[in-house]
Amino acid sequence: MKIKVVFFDVGETLLYRNPSLTTIVYRFLKKVGYKFKKYQIDNFLKETAKEMKPVVEKARLNDSQKWELFIKKFFRKIKFKNFEKVTKIKERLKKGTSFRKFKDVDKTFDFLKKNGIKIGIISNAPKELKEILKRTGILQKVDFLFISEEVGFEKPHKNIFEYALKKAKVFRDECLFVGDNYIADIKGAKRVGILPFWINRDSDNMHFSYKDNYDKDILKIKNLTELIEFIKNRK
Numbered sequence: 001m002k003i004k005v006v007f008f009d010v011g012e013t014l015l016y017r018n019p020s021l022t023t024i025v026y027r028f029l030k031k032v033g034y035k036f037k038k039y040q041i042d043n044f045l046k047e048t049a050k051e052m053k054p055v056v057e058k059a060r061l062n063d064s065q066k067w068e069l070f071i072k073k074f075f076r077k078i079k080f081k082n083f084e085k086v087t088k089i090k091e092r093l094k095k096g097t098s099f100r101k102f103k104d105v106d107k108t109f110d111f112l113k114k115n116g117i118k119i120g121i122i123s124n125a126p127k128e129l130k131e132i133l134k135r136t137g138i139l140q141k142v143d144f145l146f147i148s149e150e151v152g153f154e155k156p157h158k159n160i161f162e163y164a165l166k167k168a169k170v171f172r173d174e175c176l177f178v179g180d181n182y183i184a185d186i187k188g189a190k191r192v193g194i195l196p197f198w199i200n201r202d203s204d205n206m207h208f209s210y211k212d213n214y215d216k217d218i219l220k221i222k223n224l225t226e227l228i229e230f231i232k233n234r235k
Contacts, residue, residue, distance in 0.1 A: 003231060004170050005144070006112055007120040007189075009155075009179030010129065012206060013199055014121075014138060015099040020204040021045060024098060025074075028089050034080065048074040049207040056183050056208075059154040063124045066154075067094065096132040102201070108224040109141050115231070120144035122164050122177070124154050124184055144168050155181075156188030165192070178227060182210040186218055197221050197230075 008014055017024070022042040029036055036044075052070055055061060061069065071090050080086070112119055119142045123129060126149050133139035146164045153160040165172060172193040179185025180199050189196035198220045200209065221227055 001171070001173050003117055003174060003176060003234065005118045005120050005168050005175040006227070006231075007122050007144075007164060007175060007177045007194070009177075009181065009185050010121060010123040010125060010133070011099075012180040012201060012203055012209070013178055013185075014105050015096075015101055015132070015136060016201075016203055017098045017205050018100045019098055021093075021207065022204060024093070025089070028085075029078075029080070032082065032085055034078070036078070044074060044077055045207050048077060052208075053183065053210060056181070056210075057156070059157040059184075062126075062149050062154060064094070064126050064149065066124075094126060094128060096128065099132050099136060101136045101138065102224070104224040105138065108228060111228050111231075113141075117231070118143040118168070120146070120164060120168055120175075122146045122155065122160060124148045155179075155184035156191060158188070158192045161188060161192040161194060165194075176227075176231075178221075178224070180206065181208050182214050182218075186214070190218075195219070197227055199223070199227075 022038060022045060025045065026036065026038045026041045048070060051073055052066065055066060055069065071086065075086055109119055121142050121144065125147050127147060129147050130139065144164065144167060146160060148154045148160060151160050151163055175194055176197060177185065177189035177194045178197045178199055182198060186196045186198045196218065198218050200220060200222060
């Protein structure tokens, strides 16, 4: 059947942090007197992300609760106890002022629009995401926006995908889904019969991609240009 909608994740799919999460945390700790090497911070973040894997799979906590738990685990790991300062960096990360748009986003969106394909977003995120998308020029270009904390379900729960299908008025074989998080995005979309594309960008922010133990038949892309080629070849 003809592709009518392409749904996208946001973080590390359409947007990335610049400076990276590692850099933001490194600068914060340096400012308050904690002397860690940058690579050590990155390793701690990766370890903490791995510990969050069961939490992501269960999809019982909303995005704000997951970030709360992630940050708490990380700072416990490095034995940082100044909770007042932790609150400040937590709020900064939630506002997403460091998010930037990948260079291939506009080209991809223009291609989809030109070919009569609608654009949707399904994201595990707080309500603040709407302002981030507006600031980066993405909100104005999407036809459907489904934020987990507004919908009431987190990826990979099937309900958020089924809700998106219902609101977009499309069948599962009439859409594609692109995301970087193997558990939330790829397994979630596949669970409801939506064809997923696992995007693995060359990025410093892939702590939550969960690249281990993935199905070998999953379609993998390195950028959105490869998605365009797939759609062209499908015609």
